[in-house]
Amino acid sequence: MDTTETSAFPSAKLLVRTGLLTGLIATGFLLAVGLATVFWKHELRPAGPPPGLSQLILEAWNGEGVAILDLGLIFLMFTPVARVLVLAVVWTVHREGKMAIIAWGVLTLLCIGMWLGAG
Amino acid sequence: MYTTSANVAWLVLAGAGTGLLGALLGTGGGVFLIPVLVLGFGVPMHHAIATSIVSVVATSSAVAISNVERGTANMRLGMTLELATVLGAIAGVLTSSWIGPRFLEILFALVLLPTALVMWQGRGEEELPAHLVRNGGEPSDLMLQEPGLLGGHYFDSELNRIVYYEVRRLEFGLAVSFIAGNLSGLLGIGGGVFKVPALHLLCGVPMKAAAATSNFMIGVTAAASALLYYGRGDVRPVLTAAVILGVVAGSASGGVINRYVRGKILSQLFASLLVIVAIQMILRPLFSGG
Numbered sequence: 001m002d003t004t005e006t007s008a009f010p011s012a013k014l015l016v017r018t019g020l021l022t023g024l025i026a027t028g029f030l031l032a033v034g035l036a037t038v039f040w041k042h043e044l045r046p047a048g049p050p051p052g053l054s055q056l057i058l059e060a061w062n063g064e065g066v067a068i069l070d071l072g073l074i075f076l077m078f079t080p081v082a083r084v085l086v087l088a089v090v091w092t093v094h095r096e097g098k099m100a101i102i103a104w105g106v107l108t109l110l111c112i113g114m115w116l117g118a119g
Numbered sequence: 120m121y122t123t124s125a126n127v128a129w130l131v132l133a134g135a136g137t138g139l140l141g142a143l144l145g146t147g148g149g150v151f152l153i154p155v156l157v158l159g160f161g162v163p164m165h166h167a168i169a170t171s172i173v174s175v176v177a178t179s180s181a182v183a184i185s186n187v188e189r190g191t192a193n194m195r196l197g198m199t200l201e202l203a204t205v206l207g208a209i210a211g212v213l214t215s216s217w218i219g220p221r222f223l224e225i226l227f228a229l230v231l232l233p234t235a236l237v238m239w240q241g242r243g244e245e246e247l248p249a250h251l252v253r254n255g256g257e258p259s260d261l262m263l264q265e266p267g268l269l270g271g272h273y274f275d276s277e278l279n280r281i282v283y284y285e286v287r288r289l290e291f292g293l294a295v296s297f298i299a300g301n302l303s304g305l306l307g308i309g310g311g312v313f314k315v316p317a318l319h320l321l322c323g324v325p326m327k328a329a330a331a332t333s334n335f336m337i338g339v340t341a342a343a344s345a346l347l348y349y350g351r352g353d354v355r356p357v358l359t360a361a362v363i364l365g366v367v368a369g370s371a372s373g374g375v376i377n378r379y380v381r382g383k384i385l386s387q388l389f390a391s392l393l394v395i396v397a398i399q400m401i402l403r404p405l406f407s408g409g
Contacts, residue, residue, distance in 0.1 A: 012194065013187055013188075013190075013194070016183075016187055016194065017184055017187050017188055020180045020181075020183055020184050020187075021184055023180060024177070024180055024181060024184075024367060027177070027363075028364065028367060031360040031363060031364055032364065034356070034360060035127070035357065035360050035361065035364075038356075038357055039127075049350060049351060049352035050349070050352065050354075050356075066356050066357070069356035069357065069359075069360045070356050072360065073173060073349065073354060073356060073359060073360070073363075074349075076173065076176055076177055076180070076363070077173065077176055077342050077345045077346050077349065078342070079176070079180050079338070079342075080176060080179065080180060080338035080339045080341075080342040081339070081342055083180075083183075083338070083339070084198070084201070084339055087194065087198060098268060099195055099198065099268075102198055102199050102202060103198055105202055106198060106201045106202055106205055106339065109202070109205040109206055109209065109343075110205060110339070110342070110343055112209065113205065113208065113209045113343045113346075113347070114343075114346055116209065116213070
């Protein structure tokens with residue numbers, strides 16, 4: 001029997017599609033609103049690293065277009081990471097040991113990479 | 120400057136064009152986007168690379184939605200190879216400070232040219248790897264057997280039948296995925312130009328499944344690199360947002376068109392892509408100002 005037809009696959013497929021679609025819709029919305037706001041307010045930001053997440057959220061809440069764009073980009077960059085998390089959880093729940101270990105391994109590597117990048 | 124309201128529409132269009140190509144060819148499209156941004160819009164090289172790698176995340180995510188639905192993206196194989204691509208991307212980022220990227224670019228170009236030739240001549244006539252087709256083009260017995268943990272199947276509308284396949288020589292796929300991830304971290308590309316031929320020629324995965332699975336993997340690899348570029352301040356929000364809006368629209372269109380493109384055409388398009396990438400890699404030092 002094809003292993004892709006095990007009980008885990010349909011739910012994994014559905015969750016991955018839903019997660020990716022949600023991430024892209026949220027990203028598209030934030031980027032469109034952010035771009036419109038930037039050009040409406042003629043905003044500019046000096047070159048350099050972006051502010052921290054809490055500062056970004058505060059600025060976006062206050063209607064600053066560049067901060068809204070930054071949040072959209074962060075949302076986009078974490079969408080594939082969320083997809084790995086979804087598959088790791090689904091395979092764990094369905095007791096697919098090998099695939100669950102692989103997925104959690106990928107997630108661990110991503111976290112290590114983010115930690116190294118932040119450092 | 121390149122992010123004025125006057126040329127944002129052109130940036131969106133440029134993103135749409137590269138997104139469409141990326142979706143059709145199983146790459147993130149970054150190999151086209153970087154020269155367009157640098158030569159067409161005067162974007163500094165490091166900002167172009169950062170924009171490219173974030174747009175690769177968008178392309179991969181958009182195309183993966185339709186590929187997962189159709190079953191052409193093999194999630195198990197993709198996740199397994201992501202172990203190697205993410206490890207490679209981290210290694211690429213860590214070594215980027217002491218390995219000259221220009222040396223790697225030229226080496227990359229030299230490897231791509233013969234690969235393009237093999238792709239064009241060797242597999243262009245086949246829709247499926249040889250072991251999946253017996254005389255007369257009918258399904259082989261292998262297609263009815265256990266495809267293994269990482270094997271898969273999908274419905275091919277061109278062949279009007281379900282294609283089953285197993286994964287052979289996984290170690291080659293892992294090795295090439297590590298190299299692809301490494302180059303993604305160093306050069307801001309998705310690495311599909313390596314993974315698709317490797318999956319197809321070395322691992323025996325049908326071309327459509329190879330392209331879809333590669334695209335599925337690229338998002339995670341690119342995200343690992345993109346977060347680092349973002350933290351450094353190389354991702355310019357307005358520029359990147361304009362390009363991404365185009366890229367998502369273009370890659371979504373490509374995902375639909377891809378259903379009707381024959382494997383032979385896809386292989387030959389990919390061979391052409393490899394030549395373009397090789398030329399780009401050789402010329403890139405000139406673009407970046409020496």
